[in-house]
Amino acid sequence: MPRRxxxxxxxxxxxxxxxxxxxxxxxxxxxxxxxxxxxxAIARALxxxxxxxxxxxxxxxxxxxxxxxxxxxxPNQLARVTEAVHEYERGVAPRLILASxxxxxxxxxxxxxxxMIAVNSGLGFLIIDARNAGNxxxxxxxxxxxxxxxxxxxxxxxRSLERLxxxxxxxxxx
Numbered sequence: 001m002p003r004r005x006x007x008x009x010x011x012x013x014x015x016x017x018x019x020x021x022x023x024x025x026x027x028x029x030x031x032x033x034x035x036x037x038x039x040x041a042i043a044r045a046l047x048x049x050x051x052x053x054x055x056x057x058x059x060x061x062x063x064x065x066x067x068x069x070x071x072x073x074x075p076n077q078l079a080r081v082t083e084a085v086h087e088y089e090r091g092v093a094p095r096l097i098l099a100s101x102x103x104x105x106x107x108x109x110x111x112x113x114x115x116m117i118a119v120n121s122g123l124g125f126l127i128i129d130a131r132n133a134g135n136x137x138x139x140x141x142x143x144x145x146x147x148x149x150x151x152x153x154x155x156x157x158x159r160s161l162e163r164l165x166x167x168x169x170x171x172x173x174x
Contacts (some may be wrong), residue, residue, distance in 0.1 A: 094162070101158035108151050123147050 019027075049115035115124025123143050 097161050104154055
């Protein structure tokens with residue numbers, strides 16, 4: 001009796017490879033862009049058509065909307081807008097300076113960190129290169145001191161802006 005070949009079992013369909021991190025990141029980015037665009041479209045559809053009414057106004061809209069035939073606002077509108085702008089400056093200017101001071105400090109830290117990682121120059125690179133060179137801890141400490149002094153000078157410059165009379169106006173009158 002002739003020998004029979006073994007019976008072949010059909011393959012199961014092979015599984016797909018799981019997506020890599022780049023593909024997942026691209027899909028997430030596309031989803032985020034779609035979500036932002038959808039949010040913008042919905043917000044635009046639901047937004048009011050005007051910012052002004054008889055009882056309240058927006059200073060920018062009042063300045064941009066002519067009140068008489070020549071395009072000039074009425075004196076009472078101009079006085080209200082001027083008062084609103086002054087109140088806005090008194091309330092916002094100190095906070096803008098403070099936010100700028102904090103942002104400048106964080107930006108300085110990020111610049112130094114980026115120099116340590118990605119470039120071949122700068123104070124961050126000096127520290128990393130001196131550390132990798134071996135016994136050059138004097139350069140490491142000198143770089144740290146220079147980074148601290150530059151950060152201190154930037155902070156003192158921003159603090160001097162906080163002492164301006166225009167900005168101090170938002171705080172208590174001294």
